[in-house]
Amino acid sequence: MIPTVEFLQERFDHYNALCFEGTLPAIPIRLSNAQSFIGRLQYKPVRDWRRRIVRREDFVLRISTRFDLPQDEVEDTLIHEMIHYWIALRGVQDSSTHGKVFRAKMKEINEQHGRHLTISHRSTPEELDRDQRISKHWLCVSLLADGRTALTVCAQPCIRTIRRAFQHAGTIRSMSWYCSLDPWFNRFPRCRTPKLFPVDPAELQSHLTGAEELK
Numbered sequence: 001m002i003p004t005v006e007f008l009q010e011r012f013d014h015y016n017a018l019c020f021e022g023t024l025p026a027i028p029i030r031l032s033n034a035q036s037f038i039g040r041l042q043y044k045p046v047r048d049w050r051r052r053i054v055r056r057e058d059f060v061l062r063i064s065t066r067f068d069l070p071q072d073e074v075e076d077t078l079i080h081e082m083i084h085y086w087i088a089l090r091g092v093q094d095s096s097t098h099g100k101v102f103r104a105k106m107k108e109i110n111e112q113h114g115r116h117l118t119i120s121h122r123s124t125p126e127e128l129d130r131d132q133r134i135s136k137h138w139l140c141v142s143l144l145a146d147g148r149t150a151l152t153v154c155a156q157p158c159i160r161t162i163r164r165a166f167q168h169a170g171t172i173r174s175m176s177w178y179c180s181l182d183p184w185f186n187r188f189p190r191c192r193t194p195k196l197f198p199v200d201p202a203e204l205q206s207h208l209t210g211a212e213e214l215k
């Protein structure tokens with residue numbers, strides 16, 4: 001989806017109430033055509049005579065409309081920026097950009113609300129598509145009990161362990177295994193433990209055409 005300001009504003013209010021106890025003041029949300037980021041929080045630091053930041057003002061939340069991302073990813077991006085906003089407002093000095101305070105809040109939201117927020121430098125789809133290294137991928141495509149499709153790119157030595165764990169997972173309705181050289185799969189982490197990454201089934205299917213199904 002390509003988000004609109006109205007959509008983002010509504011989602012902002014929703015997650016503000018859900019994850020931040022409604023403590024975040026309204027913020028101007030602007031759409032951007034940027035290719036270098038998906039979401040970004042901007043503000044002006046106000047400094048005292050010792051150049052220390054005393055407060056932050058003129059907050060603006062920018063979301064890029066250059067990418068057609070799944071709604072979940074747009075919302076995760078929005079919530080990610082809302083954590084930055086929450087930290088900036090409280091004047092908390094975190095240990096780094098995505099430091100201890102950020103990670104603790106992110107973990108809390110992921111656990112309590114089933115989100116998939118990350119702190120990895122989120123590459124743009126163009127950056128991801130540019131990764132054309134060829135290597136063998138061992139893939140497990142799972143149909144989840146809730147109807148979603150999930151992908152797991154497995155590290156080869158861990159296939160058996162992951163397969164066994166998935167066979168006993170109540171959340172998985174069925175699974176199929178493939179081997180593929182498609183560089184599209186480079187964007188997923190190679191799992192050594194059973195992890196599921198929900199994916200768009202149509203997009204996944206288009207990258208499975210050349211894959212070999214494993215029995």
Ligand SMILES: [Zn+2]
Nearest residue numbers: 080084097098
């Ligand atoms: Zn961030």
